[in-house]
Amino acid sequence: MTRYIAPLREMQFVIHELVGLQRTACRTSNGNLCAETVDMLLDEAARFTQEVIAPLNATGDRDGAHWVNGNVTTPPGFKHAYQRYVENGWNALRCDPQYGGHGIGHLAAIAVEEMLASANLSFALIQALNMGAVEALQLSASTPIKDRFLAELVAGKWTGTMNLTEPQAGSDLGAIRTRAIAEGEHFRLYGQKCFITYGEHDLAENILHLVLARTPDAPKGTRGLSLFLVPKYLVNDDGSLGDRNDVCCISIEHKLGIHACPTATLSFGDNQGAIGYLIGDLNAGLRYMFIMMNLSRLNSALQGPALGERAYQQALDYARTRAQGSNSAGHPVAIIQHADVKRMLLMMTSQVEAMRALVYCTAERLDIATRIGDEEGEQQLRRAELLTPVAKGWCTEVGQEVVSLGVQVHGGVGYIEETGAAQHLRDMRIASIYEGTTGIQxxxxxxxxxxxxxxxxxxxxxxxxxxxxxxxxxxxxxxxxxxxxxxxxxxxxxxxxxxxxxxxxxxxxxxxxxxxxxxxxxxxxxxxxxxxxxxxxxxxxxxxxxxxxxxxxxxxxxxxxxxxxxxxxxxxxxxxxxxxxxxxxxxxxx
Ligand SMILES: Cc1cc2nc3c(=O)[nH]c(=O)nc-3n(C[C@H](O)[C@H](O)[C@H](O)COP(=O)(O)OP(=O)(O)OC[C@H]3O[C@@H](n4cnc5c(N)ncnc54)[C@H](O)[C@@H]3O)c2cc1C
The missing domain is CATH 1.20.1410 (I/LWEQ domain)
Structure with missing residues (x-):
């Protein structure tokens, strides 16, 4: 199995030359984000992902996450790696400095996120969910809610989840049935959510579930959905953890890929009702959830180039060492000498480069849009919104083709699990399904x-x-x-x-x-x-x-x-x- 090497020169090319970070930085409030700072950050991220996160990819796939009596344990090594991830401040990269974030913006952060996903998609997903939750709360929650929950979420001490799906409500969110009943300052939630990524785990001390639910008199369909924050542990006024809330994990799924990432079924309100706090206005939940989903969709898009890159590195390595056939002098040759193998490798790398550039360019537009509020900012936001479903749909479909070619370059051993090429194919398959299928994009x-x-x-x-x-x-x-x-x-x-x-x-x-x-x-x-x-x-x-x-x-x-x-x-x-x-x-x- 090949070691992952972060493609720093490729990333720097896209960030500094193709997108032009200097241009973005100068035109945004984050003018102090100079090229040197970004390069230092990328160097550090490369070291961290190569040395700490990537070695857990194959072992995590083999050992998987386990559920026992409502508790979930992640594979050996994950807890320690997550601690180091939090201690080194990686979770806070793109978050608002007001809540302890580093505010480096989407473009620079997305390169770090690509490294995380290449190194270990199962691990990277917890970061992706955290970022979506942070963004949704930053933009939509009231000040008291932000003050109570955001700093710990930004730091990564607590993690976030996105709870939309129910057994009868997948692509059709209008069919969501989870109920929310007002009770004084908060609500009580009752219902079941399925397929919740990192819905339960042992990596952090608390989990903040962002849940779509409907109040009794809400309009039918998506217009009647509201967004609630439901903590696993209630949080006291002084910020300490209080009682366990009435939400529990009743099972996790056995999946084709991303084995180390628990995909949970959560039951809310089996007893007295799960306490939840309304985020923003009643019945406007889908709008807020879309903030989270748009970021998550861009992150899913990134999984195309990220896993494609990992599969390419592995295929290239193999093609250089595997000898088959001979040259005109009768000497054995490495398969990389064969024109069709070259073609497959170019098919992989050219599409990885195209996908990476498209995702990074979309992130740049989000940076411009979020940091300058004028008409141009609005235009860039709308272009980012137009590009997001294309990036999500196209990169996740092409990503599958690229990782499949990775198997093909290996020939028969590509189909054998020990080689590692098959894991990329299995892990990649989900990306065109979650966060809205290609049909929905x-x-x-x-x-x-x-x-x-x-x-x-x-x-x-x-x-x-x-x-x-x-x-x-x-x-x-x-x-x-x-x-x-x-x-x-x-x-x-x-x-x-x-x-x-x-x-x-x-x-x-x-x-x-x-x-x-x-x-x-x-x-x-x-x-x-x-x-x-x-x-x-x-x-x-x-x-x-x-x-x-x-x-x-x-x-x-x-x-x-x-x-x-x-x-x-x-x-x-x-x-x-x-x-x-x-x-x-x-x-x-x-
Ligand atoms: C590993 C994993 C992790 C997940 N993580 C989360 C999570 O963290 N939070 C969360 O809320 N959900 C999560 N999901 C759920 C995921 O978002 C849904 O599976 C996905 O949105 C599709 O919904 P569905 O499975 O109900 O499929 P369905 O909606 O039943 O779709 C089945 C097929 O019909 C097509 N289809 C359905 N409706 C339409 C339409 N209107 N037009 C055209 N085609 C249509 C779809 O494209 C698809 O091909 C996860 C799922 C998995 C497997």
Missing amino acids: ASDLLLRKVVSDRGAMLMTLLTEMHDAVDSLADKGSPTGGTIALALRAAIVQFSSSVDHLLGQERGVQSALAVPFLMQFGYLCGGWMMVRSASIACENTTSGTAFEPFYAAKLRTALFYTEHVLPKAAAYASTVNSSARCVLDFEPGLD
Whole structure:
């Protein structure tokens, strides 16, 4: 099994050159976040994730989490690693300094989060949930609630969970039944939630459950959902832990992957009712939960490049050492010498680079939006909201293809658990399901974010893409010219897909939403490659010390253009179909 090495140079390239952290930092209140500080932070994170977190990935997968009488134990080593994670302040990175956070913003934090997820997805998920809970409370809770709960959550001494799903309410949150009955200053909650990530564990002294529930007179559907904070242990006025609340973990799931991460069924109010505190306004719970979900969706998107990177490193290592076949002189060769193995490795790394850049660029927009409140901030927020379902849907689908290729590069041993390649495939599979399936991301994208404004916001993004293409074409590089030409054609083709879908009835739009999302995803990946190629063109001719790095960037961008971007055209043919065969499909009624 290969050691994980954080791809620092790749991350720095995206942060400093492709996205341009300096630009973001200068335009935000966090002007003191200089490139050197970020690089030092990334170095430290690399050391921590490589040495402390990554070694627990395979053992955690093998040992798994265990439930006994309502208590859950995480695999050996997890508790100690979590303590070190908290002591070193990693949990507080992107949180508000008012509550003890470091306020480094989304872009720099996302690189650290990528390392965590690459090193050990099961471990990383607790951080992802914590961040979502912090963000939801920071933006929506009253001051007394923030004062009582936020500092410990920011520090990581307590952890957060997201409680939406119930057995009858998965994608359809309007079907949630958990009840909340007012009782003086608080509410009592009754109901059952399932599939709750880190819903119970032994890593921290308290767990803060953010729970969607409905009050007795609430409107039906999602308009009647309110958000409640339900602590595992009640918290006294002086901040000390009080009695155990009436919430218990009745089981955890046996899963395909992420074995070390407990996925809990929680029962609220089996006795006197679980005490919960209302967050924000009554019946506005889904809006607040979306704050948490949007961050979590971007984090799920990040799992594509994160696990893809880990699988790539492992495949590359194997391909360099496994000998099969011989060269023209009859000498044995490593499989990396075979053209098809090279192709598979490039397929992996080019898509990892495209996914990483897309997720980081979306995070940058969130930084600009959250730190400058003017019209431009609002525009960037809306573009981030448009990009989030694409990043979530596309990166998690492509991530699966990449980790599967990782198995393929290994041949037969890839299918054998001891090799480790299979774990990445099993772990990656969940990412396109939780935080809303690809189907749900696609309807969010097409119906809520494109059809609703007749594609107006989308067009502003396409203009940005055209500008990036013009900039590359102006560099005068023949390879850059080839890449620019292909992306220009892909943008035009995508515009006609948008026009076609805007003219269709809702049923057709729904049937074609996922192919549309995938077409857009491959286009966005191409856009990132154009930006990467532009920077590469500037540096390959300047004779700098990094020239080989930039030459590799240009080669990867060309590979993406020739081998990956054509998938956008394939999806375009589907998007431009009538979808009649889908709509007429009535299995069992033929
Ligand atoms: C390991 C794991 C961890 C999880 N963690 C959490 C957590 O921490 N908190 C939490 O609240 N939940 C969590 N979940 C639940 C997860 O978010 C849901 O499983 C997911 O949203 C899908 O819901 P469902 O399983 O009920 O599937 P369903 O909603 O039944 O969907 C089944 C299929 O139908 C499709 N479908 C359903 N409705 C539509 C529609 N309107 N349009 C198009 N297609 C549709 C879906 O895309 C899917 O393919 C977790 C699940 C797992 C497995």
